[in-house]
Amino acid sequence: MRRLKRGILKFALLKLLSETPRHGYDLIREIREKGWAGGAGSVYPLLAALEAAGFIAGRDEEGRRIYELTEKGRKIMEERWADIGRFFEDDGEEEGTRDRRAQMRDSAARLMQAVSQLGYNSKPESIERVRELLDKARKEIYEVLATE
Numbered sequence: 001m002r003r004l005k006r007g008i009l010k011f012a013l014l015k016l017l018s019e020t021p022r023h024g025y026d027l028i029r030e031i032r033e034k035g036w037a038g039g040a041g042s043v044y045p046l047l048a049a050l051e052a053a054g055f056i057a058g059r060d061e062e063g064r065r066i067y068e069l070t071e072k073g074r075k076i077m078e079e080r081w082a083d084i085g086r087f088f089e090d091d092g093e094e095e096g097t098r099d100r101r102a103q104m105r106d107s108a109a110r111l112m113q114a115v116s117q118l119g120y121n122s123k124p125e126s127i128e129r130v131r132e133l134l135d136k137a138r139k140e141i142y143e144v145l146a147t148e
Helices: 008-019 024-033 040-053 069-088 095-115 126-146
Strands: 055-060 064-069
Touching: 008 024, 008 040, 008 055, 008 064, 008 069, 024 040, 024 064, 040 055, 055 126, 064 069
Parallel strands: none
Antiparallel strands: 055 064
């Protein structure tokens, strides 16, 4: 997952809202699909701040808060686009690369689901064996990264 540069998440939200009105969960999902870091703990407070500043407007619809860009939000995007636009441009990755990264994230999520099956009733030797497997996988991943 790519970390966003400090302050760029607000522009990522504004960019997504310039395309279509969205609710918070949809914005989080879209951000994650693009491989950017940004969860509920950062997105929802930022949405509230952007709304308070008048860059976006929210309305309640079917139990969700739907946000859309205001004129003030469009204006700030236009003013700052020269500085931030390159961040949103295609970075030259092939579509297959994006797909492979999404598949890798899915594999990691499935791994964590399997690990979470260990619980209070799990045998100590089972927990130790899984810990060893995870440590081995982590080390092998670092070996792969070291050869790039």
